[in-house]
Amino acid sequence: MDQLSTKWIIHLLFSLCFLGVSCNSVGKKIYVDLNNTVPCVRLLNATHQIGCQSSLSGNVGVLHVLESEENLDWVLDSGPNPPYMVILETPLFTRSIMMKLKNGSSRVAGVAFVVPNSNPAGGFSPHTSCPNENSGVYTEGYDPTLANCKNTVWNPLGSGLSYEDFDFPIFSLKDDNDTEVIRQCYIVHNRPVNGSTPRYPLCAMQLFSHMSAVTNTPTCMRRNDINFSISPEYVCDPLGDSNVWGSSRPLNNTAKGHKMWESVVIAAARLDSRSFFSNVAPGTESAVSGFVTLLAAAHALRNATQEAQPNRTILYAFFQGEAFDYIGSSRMVYDMEKNQFPLDMDNIHSVLEIGQVGLRSDSKLWLHTDPVSRRNATVNKEVEELIENLQLVARELNISGEEPNLSQPLPPSSFQRFLLNRPIPGVVLEDHRSEFYESMFDNREYLNITYPPELTPEEQLEYVTDTAKALTEVATMVGRALYKQAGGEDSQLKNINADSQIVRLVKIISINQNFFSNDRPLNLYVGVYQQASEPTALVHHLLANLTGSVLNITQENCNNQREDEEDKESKHVGHTAVFLLLAPPNSTERRGFCVRSTSRVFRALSPAFEEHNYTNKAYSTWTESRWKSIRGRIFLVASHELEMLTLGVGIGVLLTSLLLTYFISSKADILFSSAREPTNATY
């Protein structure tokens, strides 16, 4: 008996610990929460705000699945139950429909966009048709015939939707079970049959994405500075992250400013991308193809630059934040001007930038140059030499390096920020397909990264696709051209070959299987400065691994930048040690080892935020708003009449009961007197 009661007591105490019981709450009868929603957030710059906003308590609207552009009439004019929450499929996510919704926004509560499982035919780009037109080198003062894309429109499919300001929330939903529930709810409750109005209760959706910042960056930064309370509330954060750079020869990092006798060839690529929706930016063609090619070229040059060092140093630079008015490259130029970088603008000999190179039709690669700086004879000579080097090397590899029309300006590229400072010779490599520029569809499908279906995942990792082969050729060409440009011997050129296994990184990155164990591609959005962006650490460590040498020291010594306890830090100028955890080939166990290389990061925050001058249009002033909660849910709504009826009945019951009670209590003596006995006072 004793043991039994002890057992029961223990069981009782144990049960009391189980407080998280999932019961049938009323909320579950009413709402269905949406998982996997991706919102569009608000971004601000010096003069405008772009993006989407919802009200503080969420936007509620009756669901309507848009069938065609004519069907918009129901939403904007004839539908009897505004406001509406519009569900769009891909072919209808166009500028004209979105602008009509924006203009009729009193009847539109929000938009939900269903992402298809495969890329839409015909291309889709929400970016503007002339990207970064106000922060590049082509202004009215530089050359009026080339400003604002008058000569060439670089993104012809661009609808500019990313740069519009909507006052309703726009979410994107994956095409899965949740979306099927939404469609079913619409079909059962909301769909007008034969033109008749649908009857209550109707299916509705509520989206929460309230953004705290408004108007523009100077306003929100000023509001950040207001601190009346102990824990100040910030409303926005500047965009930014870190750039990665490395060199073929170690440079003394502590000595900033001009370096005597140092002449540098900069090989640049961009790391970031963006799309209409926040945190979805696969950027496979716009960014990944470029930086992977540069990494492969750096790896190919490792042996050649160590055995037969060329005259000039090659600087590998990977810029972050280029989609937002060139945050990274403007920061590097600014640091060079202010003597806070180990080099100076005078040290730069030439620039080779690798843009989008993943999709070459007919093996053609375009070599863009700046016509205005070429009017100067010395610069023109250098540029022609660079182009000649490139074309020579390309011919050996069966790539045809074409020069475009001499009056064509540079495409949007980081090189433009260097030109803003002074005329430097340079070339930008591009392939010129831009169907999905800066959109969520710029993914592996766009680059045709497909495998034969019978391969297992492990075999897929080893398989070299045609895209990888093509990129390997470009990487080899870039490596050889850089070596030649840096003054290296022609005899060494044939030893510089990019490894196709390195190039298969592009597949890994776009599938994202090894690095972050998630079933989604790498997110290349630069994000706010305080939050690390995904590709930066990846590229930093890859560059270290591919251009550095392994050291046999402990992790602690490695992190403290010394070889053993007595080692002094000043001995290793120009080098950093990075501790990497990687799996060697033929094994899945990750081991740690220390790599010494020249790979470094330095901050990529726009100079406007350094100087606290937020109206300065010379630099990027992009900030991202903060928000509290982002979520969505669907439910049924009842008619207004029923609600008012309920209130009326309630008030009626209250008034009746008040009257009755008053009446009864005032006559209580009489009403309840018949059983009273005069002698029994207690009863």
Place this chain on the structure above:
Amino acid sequence: MTASVFFGCTFIAFGPAISLFLFTIAREPLRVIFLIAGAFFWLVSLLLASLVWFISVRISNMDNEAQQKGLLIFGVVLSVLLQEVFRFAYYKLLKKANEGLLALSQEETMPISIRQLAYVSGLGFGFMSGAFSVVNILADSVGPGTVGIHGDSQHYFLSSAFMTMAIILLHMFWGVVFFDACEKQCWWAVAAVVISHLTVSCLTFQNPEYVASLVPTYVILFLMGIWAFYSAGGSLRTLKLCLTCKDKDFLLANHRPR
């Protein structure tokens, strides 16, 4: 659904109880104290019943639907029985307290009669029972949505509010009848109260057939109301007197000191 539904349902559920409180109890501090004590007794009975149910659910097999339904019925019956046990316990406590109060007070007559205590304790039970029945439903009625996306009936909020109003008034009537029966040692009346309470609680298993559960509940409410009226000292004669406004003459004719 929205604020209007929230206020509508609150007024429906708590309207009669609030008006009774305002007009009959709020001015007398002793009645307020006994009301709150009654509510507390109901709360303790619920705590015990829920403890037993919680442990039994934890022990049982969560996937067996029939077993869960059986456990729910068991929980409801146990809760009703425990509530009535605590009503009896409160009655005993009040009897003892009455003697003590009489000994303490200077006056010769009781400051509060057992009949008033019956009414007040019944209302206290009713308040607390109503609160636990309907407050979480009211909280969800403030949001923009209404019940129905999974196929449940749309009249959930309204019928819950009406049921709660019935339960609160029923508790008050049961209190009056129960205490009166205990005073007169009339045990069959006590059993009738318990059985009618069980009936009303088990009627809720008919939900979502709201008509089938609400209509019989209101019939029982009406009948219990009549019974409570008679055991509180009312009769058809006094009712006729009040309604035909002859009460003033009655008082003058039968004048006695209050």
